[in-house]
Amino acid sequence: MLKEALLHIADNPFAFAVGSNELKVRLRAKKEDVARCSLLHSDRYQSEGRESGMALSKVAWDELYDYFEGIIPSDTKRVRYVFLLEGTAGDHLWYGEKGIAVNREGAGYFQFAYITEQDLFTIPDWVHDGIVYQIFPERFYNGDPKNDPPGTLDWDEPLTDWKTYYGGDLAGIEQKLPYLEGLGINVIYMTPVFTSTTNHKYDTTDYYSIDPQFGDLDTVKSLVKEAHSRGIRIIFDAVFNHCGDTFFAFQDVLKNGESSKYADWFFIDSFPVVQRPKTNYETFANSVFSMPKLNTKNPEVREYLLQVARYWIEETGIDGWRLDVANEVDHEFWRAFRKVVKEANPEAVIIGEVWHDSRAWLRGDQFDGVMNYLFKEALNGFFAKQNIGVRTFNNLLTHSRMIYSDQANAAMFNLIDSHDTERFLTACTKGGWGWNEEKQAEGRMKLAAFFQLTYPGMPMIYYGDEVGMEGENDPYCRKPMVWEKELRNESMLDHYRSIISLRKEHPELARGSYETWLEDELKNTYGYIRTYKDQASGLLINNSPKTQVVKLSFPWKQEGDTVTDLITGKKYAVSPDTTVHIDAYGYMVFK
Secondary structure (H helix, E strand, C coil), X not given: CCHHHCECCCCCCCEEEEECCEEXXXXXXXXXXXXXXXXXXXXXXXXXXXCEEEEEEEEEECCCEEEEEEEEECCCCCEEXXXXXXXXXXXXXXXXXXXXXXXXXXXXXXXXXXXXXXXXXXXXXXXXXXXXXXXXXXXXXXXXXXXXXXXXXXXXXXXXXCCXXXXXXXXXXXXXXXXXXXXXXXXXXXXXXXXXXXXXXXXXXXXXXXXXXXXXXXXXXXXXXXXXXXXXXXXXXXXXXXXXXXXXXXXXXXXXXXXXXXXXXXXXXXXCCCCCCCCCECECCCCCCCCEEECCCCHHHHHHHHHHHHHHHHHHCCCEEEECCHHHCCHHHHHHHHHHHHHHCCCCEEEECCCCCCHHXXXXXXXXXXXXXXXXXXXXXXXXXXXXXXXHHHHHHHHHHHCXXXXXXXXXXXXXXXXXXXXXXXXXXXXXXXXXXXXXXXXXXXXXXXXXXXXXXXXXXXXXXXHCCCCCCCCHHXXXXXXXXXXXXXXXXXXXXXXXXXXXXXXXXXXXXXXXXXXXXXXXXXXXXXXXXXXXXXXXXXXXXXXXXXXXXXXXXXXXXXXXXXXXXXXXXXXXXXXXXXXXXXXXXXX
């Protein structure tokens, strides 16, 4: 065995509590180097020789490593354990806190001192069944033309400018709740709705008021109440990294300079404040003068923003927050934020916007999950651009799961596009094979949606994807929602409804564990198994423009049993080499 490849630490994400008396452990080893992985465990204070043994399962692999997992039960919550590894070459090694040795004594024990209730990473149970729909309110539906800003365009006028207004509002979202309920989603995430000078509202003027073009406090309360009556939760967008330059505190600094009592609310290099041609204060991104960065180390800023978070939960009953530019705000603030939010509503969810490895925020003391851009990039490369194959696709997915705990993986917003990216269907069109491009692009988009909706975590649908909307990067990914039936892709809409229904009908597709089942680089076919309690499904996708013939084994069934493809209803007899035909850009679900 390659000793250098072995890795375990008694800490997240290699050891983490999944219950008050259960510890999940994870071990990394060189790919195809370990034939069996077992461990001995006991209470930390128990004398040696009274340990219990258990086998770990290989649950994932990537280009370099295999990953083994198991759950250690502990009545006392005090755990020690040591791994026993049997190599594919027949060698045996022990692995513990002291290192790697040929005997148990030389390896020592890993120690997980105590599973404390306060340190448990808990997420709301509803998250496991969450299906999220992201709305850019200004472009979803104009439900109240009386609040339209000056110069509002007709809904069907072409989008030519990022400053354009179309009149979408909160009343429009409420009026379209029957549509969203029929689609099958149960969570709405809205980009910011607070008073601002732009259509996107990421430059907040007033954190305590709804932008008049969207409605008012009563409009929000009505929307939340009606959504809740339909089993739909509402998540707001918090912009706490920066505010707008029209925010009262920054306006005071512009007026009073260094003598302003709000001068330390921001990061100002010198006075007087200069906004153009280049700012002399920190902003969102690089010198975006209209978005000054907030100093969350300042106790007054911190308290102000924490009260904003509490106010909207208690006043309107929203179900959580998505946090803009979350990776540029200090961890101490987010720890305080979590306490305030969970006190206001223990069932509220907290989702950070982080486009990269997010381990530092996902240890149970800050966010529940993040917008899963690691997932997005894997799907973009495999289905849309088609510049990676099955093995790389699996490698990327494995990496994105193994760096997090189960709780964090369950609370991810698994997106394929958003208001900050080009539409996925547009990316598919660019990544075509050169013939019958439109049909293939639609097929790959449907296949990506199928995978998104059957993968662990919360699938996040960007408004309009379900009706085949296209668009380049901002502003064209933010076009008005297509409501005319003759302009919608009804086949795409039916597809989304069907797969969402499938996810809801079979709990393993929402709550189950995930294991790679099949990788065929030449045929571009990929299989994975979802298991929850006594329910298991094997899912197979064909990301190629040809029908493929695939041989399958069913490790959770016995020879002679039958499995049913839930998509076609066809039954297959289980044998060591069951053969199936899967259509071009097709998918199968073997229950």
